[in-house]
Amino acid sequence: MNNPVLNVNNVSKDFGGIRALDEVDLVVGDKEIVALIGPNGAGKTTFFNCITGIYVPTSGDVLIDPEGTGSPLRVNGKKPNVVTELGMARTFQNIRLFPSMTALENVMIGTHCRTRSSVWGAVSRNRATRREEQAVIQKSYELLRLVGLEDLVNELASNIPYGKQRRLEIARALATDPFLLLLDEPAAGMNPHETKELEGLILEIRETFGISVMLIEHDMKMVMSVSDRIYVLDYGRMIADGTPREIAENPEVIKAYLGEEHDD
Known part of the structure; x- marks a missing residue:
């Protein structure tokens, strides 16, 4: 080992x-x-x-x-x-997605623990915040592609088939690095x-x-x-x-x- x-x-x-x-x-x-x-x-x-x-x-x-x-x-x-x-990131036996959010938004949420933007940055939309937001979107797209959900990027999680919801949850967990x-x-x-x-x-x-x-x-x-x-x-x-x-x-x-x- x-x-x-x-x-x-x-x-x-x-x-x-x-x-x-x-x-x-x-x-x-x-x-x-x-x-x-x-x-x-x-x-x-x-x-x-x-x-x-x-x-x-x-x-x-x-x-x-x-x-x-x-x-x-x-x-x-x-x-x-x-x-x-x-x-340490995990998925759950009973899927815990945000059903009213898109697949992309669900994965983006997973990156939250690694982002640095302050409240002021979010309000003012300064350059650093915009750059970080773009990086988060790109990373989330790449994770969705990895798990085979690139065609469901803008689909609400509630509308995604059960088996693919499990893949989406894996992508969100991976977003935490x-x-x-x-x-x-x-x-x-x-x-x-x-x-x-x-x-x-x-x-x-x-x-x-x-x-x-x-x-x-x-x-x-x-x-x-x-x-x-x-x-x-x-x-x-x-x-x-x-x-x-x-x-x-x-x-x-x-x-x-x-x-x-x-x-x-």
């Missing part, structure tokens, strides 16, 4: 008397594609929420080191907007052709931007195709991690999915 950009150590999350995550460890390396899988209710989205500031872990550490300094930053308890500014892109069930609702295209897009994102990707996904064919390593959650506990082949042959993983012992 290359330099770890995300290191999660012994993270637990309790809701009242229920432990949703139980001392979870996970590492994502630089430019690595990692999948987090498990049965429904295993705690996968809770894990994403804990590392992106939506939830504060009950215990444990979430550490990031995108520059490979060897001095990681602890992000526990930081607000979601701060986590995004630090370089992340070092780690977190995708929560990106293939949900997609047909096989769209899923295959998404596989190519994920690989292209890593190649184009040189960033790491972590995904939660139930489409195991896709997971096995794009992942360098896979982690498996079951009832909030990490029960396995390894290469796609190691995970496919792991008896404990098979038991978690099938609910029965595996006979070799």
Whole structure:
């Protein structure tokens, strides 16, 4: 593994008397594609929420080191907007676009955490503000082209087909310039052709931007195709991690999915 950009150590999350995550460890390396899988209710989205500031872990550490300094930053308890500014961007299981805005406007919003224009600049429309605005528009066009939505630039998000809305959400997340892109069930609702295209897009994102990707996904064919390593959650506990082949042959993983012992 290359330099770890995300290191999660012994993270637990309790809701009242229920432990949703139980001392979870996970590492994502630089430019690595990692999948987090498990049965429904295993705690996968809770894990994403804990590392992106939506939830504060009950215990444990979430550490990031995108520059490979060897001095990681602890992000526990930081607000979601701060986590995004630090370089972790995500999509959601339930799409969260602005339906009354165009595809272009949705992506432009993602650049907000990287823009510098002041309130006065926005009012006065000075040269620096106009130049930055043009750069934002150009960057947003390029991201829409990358995800295959260049023909829907001026379409309202509410009018865009479901599978393409997921691509739009990915473009908006990329607009924040992340070092780690977190995708929560990106293939949900997609047909096989769209899923295959998404596989190519994920690989292209890593190649184009040189960033790491972590995904939660139930489409195991896709997971096995794009992942360098896979982690498996079951009832909030990490029960396995390894290469796609190691995970496919792991008896404990098979038991978690099938609910029965595996006979070799």
